[in-house]
Amino acid sequence: MSNNAIYILAIESSCDDTAAAVLKNNKVLSNVIAGQKIHEEYGGVVPELASRAHQQNIVPVxxxxxxxSGINLKDLNGIAFTQGPGLMGSLLVGTSFAKSLALSLNIPLIAVNHMHAHILAHFIDEEGYDKPEFPFLALTISGGHTQIVxxxxxxxxxxxxxxxxxAVGEAFDKSAKIMGLPYPGGPLIDKLAKEGNPKKFQFTKPKAPGLNFSFSGLKTQILYFIQRNVALNPNFIEENKADICASIQQTIIEILMDKLKLAVxxxxxxxxxxxxxxxxxxxxxETLKAAETKYxxxxxxxxxxxxxDNAAMIGIVGYQKYLENKFNDAGVISKARIEF
Known part of the structure; x- marks a missing residue:
């Protein structure tokens, strides 16, 4: 193996995906993810079941x-893992495995903040994808987080x-649930919205101070809107599914864009x-891409x-931390909530 190459094994287990990746410097050699189908029947992630599935998946992944990746374990220079935020039972599986493997190989252990990783994923060396220059604004949007950084x-x-x-992901998933769509509902709303009219139904955008967001009021508004219309016409959802999805999605996009414009x-x-x-x-x-021309x-x-959620993004943070000798000892602990 080349002497100036740094090989990082990264492990991600913050929620219901067990993921591992190997990076050579800032390039991804492998990125493997095992999802968990079991949560679909419950309409959301069940923490205890997620933890058990991680235990089954982590070694094969x-x-x-x-x-x-085409390398051997002995070629690794460090092991990066998700310290938090996330589900405690899920995080513990990845953390314990990372600690044990780092100890057995006698290589550095690197704890990574999951939310930092979402932002720094842009620095993975990938053909056709440019990297932002510091300083820049990041909009991190997921099932558990909505942040402008x-x-x-x-x-x-x-x-x-x-x-x-x-969080914005909750707004999508809960709106889908109100409509009777299966979990996870966010991708289904996106798919159906493509066929609908985003201006068909109007929803009020919730007010939140400064650059902060609020989505709970929108969710309640959608619930009452559906209940009211279904009472008048039991087939309302089925007859207007694409238009409802397009209108919900458009409202959420406008909320995000309003705050981004203010942040800029x-x-x-x-x-x-x-x-x-x-x-x-x-x-x-599409809206963000259009903003290049528009704004x-x-x-x-x-x-x-x-x-x-993927391990490649954990690996890129691990690589940057490795360059600066930001290592952790075996006493490092998982954290469901973590300081940004």
């Missing part, structure tokens, strides 16, 4: 990532706006990078596979 360097980040209640005005930064599971939404991607922004949209 890491084994597959190593084999696909001012990113000054790899390890200097400041949250300048966040949700005061529900307040900070003077016009580079916008999105990350997190909801950044896979095609409506959000003169420079926008960065990650490769699709680096939007949802």
């Amino acid at each position: 890491i084994d597959s990532a190593i084999k696909k 001012k990113v000054s360097s790899f390890f200097d980040m400041e949250i300048i706006g966040e949700t005061t209640d529900d 005005t307040e900070t003077g930064l016009n580079q916008i990078a999105i990350g997190g599971g909801v950044s896979a939404n095609s409506g959000i991607r 003169g922004w420079i926008t960065f949209i990650p490769k699709f596979e680096y939007t949802t």
